[in-house]
Structures are given as C-alpha cells and as structure tokens.
Amino acid sequence: MEEFKTRGQRRRFQTLEKRRKLVSGAAVVGTGLAIAPVALTLPGTQVEAAEYNYQQADAAQSLINQIGSTASQIAAANDLYASVMIAQALLESGNGGSTLSQAPYYNLFGVKGYSDSNPVYLATQEYLDGQWVTMNEPFQTYNSYWESIQEHANVLKSTSFASGTAHYSGAWKSNTSSYQDATAYLTGRYATDPSYGSKLNYLISAYGLTQYDTPSTGATTTTTEVSTSVSATTTTTDSSNSSSTGGSYTVVAGDSLWGIASKYGISVDQLMANNGLTSDVIMIGQQLSV
Incomplete structure (x- = not known):
C-alpha cells in the first residue's frame, strides 16, 4: 500500500476521493495512490495540540547551525538545493521549536507516519477547500536530523505517481535555473499552502541560505546570481x-x-x-x- 510522505500528497488524495466518491479501500485511478490506513488504528504516542508550538525567530539560526552542513552534503549528492531544504525545515518545524522536530522525534519536514510502526500523533493544519483545518495526524519519527534530511531528499528524488515520472523533478537543480524555480514548483505539490513558495523564498533570503548550495552538475549555473x-x-x-x-x-x-x-x-x-x-x-x- 502506498504511503503519503507529504501534506500535499495527502491533500491530493483527499480531493480525488471527494470528487470521485470512492469508498474506503478503493484505489485512485491514475495517481498510483491508495487509501491510507485509518490513523486511529495505528499505534503511537498522542501529543496534545498545545505542545505543537513554535519558538521565536531567533531560534532559526541555531537550527541552521545544526543542520546546515548536513543539508549541504545530502543536497549536493541528490541534485537538490540545500537552501530550499533548510528553509523547508525552518518552516515545517517552526524554527526547530515544534515538538515533532525535537528529540526524540527529529522529524523536521512533517513527514507523515502511516507506515511507521510507532508514529507520534500531532495536531496539524491542512489547507482544505479554501480554508485551514486542524487535523490529528500520525507523523514519522527518526533517530537523528541526518535521517530526517536524508529521507526528505529521498522523497524529493523518488516520489512518483506515474511510471517513469518523478513527481518533484521540477525542484531538482539540474531542471531549474535558481532556487526560486524550485520553491515555485513545490508550491501546490509538496505543500497545500498557496503561499508556501514565497515563505521559503523569504527564509532563504533572510538567513542567507544559498551559502549552503553547491553548483548543479546537470545544468549551467550563472555567475551573476x-x-x-x-x-x-x-x-x-x-x-x-x-x-x-x-x-x-x-x-x-x-x-x-x-x-x-x-x-x-x-x-x-x-x-x-x-x-x-x-x-x-x-x-x-x-x-x-x-
């Protein structure tokens, strides 16, 4: 059974389910997805919504210092922008202040845990039918930030809903000319928030995250930017x-x-x-x- 790795995947599935009036357990034609297990049947730790908090912005640099080098190495090995990955981590984790991003969970990117044997349950907001809705969802847990960043890279490189088509290929360095192209491509695909790309761009600019990027090996880089x-x-x-x-x-x-x-x-x-x-x-x- 396919698993939902991001909020965007979950959202797309829910939209198709609603439109086609599929019954539970029916496959979604043409998307490569199937109904995910019901959250309440999965074992895990319940965390109160109030615990899913965000720290102040001055915590951002602390998280960047912790994950910058790791993100740079993993991104370089996977044809990805480290700046985008770090910005995603900042945004998804509330500058490292969310319960989910801290020990013992180390989940920086809000990866769902439908197939995890011991997920942690957290309240999260999803943009559904033009409004924000609070939902209680299972999230995956990791042993370290390295594991979280590496799996995030795997998601961006290997997710596919159609044979031979990588769902996030438009965010790869070799297929873009700048990180702005990547953030624009991820908006509406990786996350349901319509302002997702602009938020990532702001974080990248505000914290100088492009210093962690390395040149693409598959595309021509510019000398002016x-x-x-x-x-x-x-x-x-x-x-x-x-x-x-x-x-x-x-x-x-x-x-x-x-x-x-x-x-x-x-x-x-x-x-x-x-x-x-x-x-x-x-x-x-x-x-x-x-």
Whole structure:
C-alpha cells in the first residue's frame, strides 16, 4: 500500500476521493495512490495540540547551525538545493521549536507516519477547500536530523505517481535555473499552502541560505546570481578575500545580503535601501554602501 510522505500528497488524495466518491479501500485511478490506513488504528504516542508550538525567530539560526552542513552534503549528492531544504525545515518545524522536530522525534519536514510502526500523533493544519483545518495526524519519527534530511531528499528524488515520472523533478537543480524555480514548483505539490513558495523564498533570503548550495552538475549555473552559483565550501575563505573601505563593501563569492548586513550590524532592509536594491541578487565585485 502506498504511503503519503507529504501534506500535499495527502491533500491530493483527499480531493480525488471527494470528487470521485470512492469508498474506503478503493484505489485512485491514475495517481498510483491508495487509501491510507485509518490513523486511529495505528499505534503511537498522542501529543496534545498545545505542545505543537513554535519558538521565536531567533531560534532559526541555531537550527541552521545544526543542520546546515548536513543539508549541504545530502543536497549536493541528490541534485537538490540545500537552501530550499533548510528553509523547508525552518518552516515545517517552526524554527526547530515544534515538538515533532525535537528529540526524540527529529522529524523536521512533517513527514507523515502511516507506515511507521510507532508514529507520534500531532495536531496539524491542512489547507482544505479554501480554508485551514486542524487535523490529528500520525507523523514519522527518526533517530537523528541526518535521517530526517536524508529521507526528505529521498522523497524529493523518488516520489512518483506515474511510471517513469518523478513527481518533484521540477525542484531538482539540474531542471531549474535558481532556487526560486524550485520553491515555485513545490508550491501546490509538496505543500497545500498557496503561499508556501514565497515563505521559503523569504527564509532563504533572510538567513542567507544559498551559502549552503553547491553548483548543479546537470545544468549551467550563472555567475551573476552569486546566491545560487557558488559552492558552500567557498564561504570558508570569505573573510580573507572580502574587502571593505570605510562605508563601502565589495561583494565576493558566497556573500549574501543577510551575511553582509550581519557583519556591519544593520538590517537587510537598511542595506537594500542604502543601495537601492529591490531584490536579494548581488554580484561579485559589486560595491555596496554599508
């Protein structure tokens, strides 16, 4: 029996079930999915809805520090954007503050546990029929963040509802020109939230997550959009290669607006305003007023 790995898969199934008025246990024609086991029949731990909380935004950097290197390695090995995966982890886990994302569960991406022998039950919100609905769902548990990130990569690479067609192939680096293409593709497919992509883009920009991305081996990378074309390992030498003079700064490989703003103790908004920027795209050699 097929299992639902993401909220988007669950949502698509429920929509098809409603439209076609299928009875429980009937297969969904053309999707490769079947009715999932009824949640109440699965053993697991019940967690109160109130425990599924989010920490303040300042916890985000702590989680990034914990998973950044692992995400970069796993993403590079799977033709994926580490920046997108980290942003998904931040969004799905509430900056690492949700019960589900913490020990002993380590589930960063909200992966459902329909086939897990010992899932944990949590209240979660799903976007159904144009409104948010709270549902009690079983979620998978892991032994570490590494396991959670690795399985997430497996989901993005191997999920298929039709023979020979990878469901999330539009989010792979080799099939995109930037992380924005990947986040746009995931919206409505991986998650039901219609603003999912814009939320991921904000997190990637705000926390300079493109520093964890490595170049695609299957597509041509650009030299102007530094945030999507440089290796994460390059950032280790930024401090020795960067240059600043008084109130100006020269952009080097691996830089991001967030990183530069943090270095000079100003906000990203202020840095953008100082330089008349309307996006987070910066170029090597560009002079910025700080």
